[in-house]
Amino acid sequence: MSEIQVETRTESDASRAGNAPDSIPKLLARNAASRPSAPAYREKEFGIWQSWNWAEVAEEVNALALGLLDLGLVAGDHVAIIGRNRPRLYMAMVAVQSVGAVPVPVYQDAVADEMTYVLSHCSARFAFAGDQEQVDKVLEAGDSLPSLEQVVFLDPRGMRKYDRTRLHDYRELQDRGRANGEAARAELEDRINGQGESDTCVMLYTSGTTGRPKGVVLSNRNIIESSRNACEFDGVGAGDSVLAYLPMAWVGDFIFSVGQAYWSGFCVACPESESTLNQDLREIGPSYYFAPPRIFEQMLTSVMIRMEDAGRFKRRMFRHFMDLARRVGADRLDGKPLSGIDRFRYRLGELFVYGPLKNTLGLSRIRIGYTAGEAIGPEIFTFYRSLGINLKQLYGQTEASVFITQQPDREVRADTVGVPSPGVEIKIDDAGEVHYRSPGAFVEYFRNPESTRETKREGGWVATGDAGVLEAGTGHLKIIDRAKDVGKTADGQLFAPKYVENKLKFFPNILEVVVFGAGRDVCTALINIDLTAVGNWAERNNIPYASYQELAAHPEVYGMVERHIEEVNESLGRDPSLAGCRIHRFLILHKELDADDGELTRTRKVRRRIIEEKYGPLITALYDGSREVFAETEVTYEDGRKGTISAILEIRDVRLAGEDSGLRRAA
């Protein structure tokens, strides 16, 4: 095994051995004592930002914990938390921890079936549900969840007539807790003090690109050390603020909105509703911001669409200053010297274009922005950096409590994911798979020793499942693909589907791509167009359409996608090792890939195996030379009902510069 070891930072245990709080409830007590009146949470409700300070949070969490104690929650129990980001649900997690139980946040948009799996896998005894919809989902599962005893709901709306024997109103439960006597308080005190850094802090289910989700057990030490390191890495402090809008079940949200927030004491703001997100972002103006690439893509697409509709003067001004930003903006952010005239012009641009634009996007106050989860398009990445937004990349996973690598300021590049985070060691094995060892590395997969053994190997090294290379000299890590997805085509050429897919997805018109080619002669692709971008283009070009399906089948849309593929093929052709990945044939799918149909994970990652199975006939047609194929697909609506949509899809060959399509040659 060829090992490249990078930066091993052994912890001086002095800082930890002392009285440093080693659990989230202890951090809460510390914050409530040291800065009681500083804001801890904000939430927009009834049109006004309501806030809680640390002292209030401590009181509410305590009351709730006492209530839970009264209901009979014991240490080691699992408690599901289901709902959108709301301060009281975050507080519920801490209350659960105070009692010694383990919070298990669940994706709120999970269909009932997925939710049932998670709840039964961890044998949750209690569940917190945000509203009626979530309560219904939990109750629906009823008999298949024998371990579930009590459900606490936050928003009582619509539940007046529900049977209350197992259902509790959040606030009523708090009142019940407040009425508890001294004995209960002492008991709670004991439970909080009885926990240490090796106790479980939270259990998070991985999105599961393959098969069933796995429950990742993270200890207090995992979360608190990772949070502390991340705060120190970027100088995040009490003065920062975040907007919590990503799913609570996702490890990133737990680290940012709980771990780092409680460690450094900054304020977490929760949006009013999903649909008011952009408005809320603008009003809060967070200084520390995290978003997966697709959010940045959507923002950029919407800006570009609106600029297309703007007047000529505005359009020209925008283009002029964006050209300037593209040329000098990123350098300016990296602290490289600029000429006096460029400095002046950039300042002018800040006044007329960049400033107002950042304000509209709600990114004016961003000090540190992170993107992760997927590769981000270099154009998109530099767009934000050139505006003066300090957007950086990080690489992480649930099992690592997020952080594996991060980009330090002034070493930010579009094509790497940065250097190992503080306290993290990295090595690359012979197969090219990235392994790491860190204080954040998870304890185990819950009730799954086999997977734990497979992933967490001797010496505490964790296999990421990603193939990557460490850049000589700089120590930056580059991720190529999922290790098991990297394959060979029939004639032995390298096949890295994700790499090609990402290149295609960087075109705003293309939303999702699935490339096939492992063990085949040539590569082919299924394409999803981006309805917003292509729809707008269709509107401007007077192309009428009634649905996604109709637009996707339009010959001009096909032509446009074909040009994009040709462009990507050309750039792949330039690199001999990747020339085998060029796409020879493609079709545009008649429906958008959807997590409800199991085609994507909840974090919108493509589930390759399932798509291969589901679209088998289409893939066969891609390889048998047919010109079109009949497709019938089952779709699942959000309420779980199923229907089918069918269409005849055109298959196109892509012309490769200098050679004929392999298939046509064969035919």
Place this chain on the structure above:
Amino acid sequence: MIRNGRSFDGRVDAPADSGAGTGRAAETPGTSGAVVMELRGITLRFGGVTAIRETTFDIQEGEIRAIIGPNGAGKSSVLNVINGFYHPQEGEIWYQGRQRGVLKPHQIAHQGIARTFQNIALFRGMTTLDNIMTGRLTRMKSGIFRQLAWWGPAEREETEHREAVEQIIDFLEIQAIRKTPVGRLPYGLQKRVELGRALAAEPSLLLLDEPMAGMNVEEKEDMSRFILDVNDEFGTTIALIEHDMGVVMDLADRVVVMDYGRKIGDGTPDDVRSNEAVINAYLGVAHD
């Protein structure tokens, strides 16, 4: 004469509840059985045209009462009679235990009956917030000059009303369009705003004229949910006209069926569904 199309036993059955065992109590919705509004032998004519003919039915407190019938059956006229906009030539109207005479427009506005319209009647240039605020108008006490000066009680009053309006915005989940001019909103949302304005008046009787016309399935589901929730949360008595039979049968506690200005059926959705006169009216049996 179809005055007594069928005898009505005065009971309200709970809507079929399939969710037994899911924690939902299987008890009747909050109807106390008290009659809020009663029409007795109503006949309404416009010149030679008789829009409603000797129709009798009542609306009980806390129920959802649907009025259905083919086009031109006189449904909207009935709604207009209920809220006092039309005055029938014959018959009596009893509202909240008292017989009601001919009303002046301001009396109509103040009697506690709010409604939405078949063809949306909002102020298109005003925001969602302002539109719903107009629903509070009848509840504002300070006069125009005090409001202009926006001082003392007027300021306090506006804050109170704004709070009530925000509760409704939250209830109807339209926070994202709070500041959007209504004219720019899609049809389904405009309908929702209109419902919001009607709710803002805190009516004791809410009339909905085809709340789901022109909506797609998803919008209809949302609207149904809101109607049920309004009934559930605020205990508001609701009378609604709707064409979508599926929706009506799911929502309503009791249904009045009209055809050619007459009541041809009255009862629970199940009763109505098996009523021969109703089936004939809908399947198009030849009229004499």
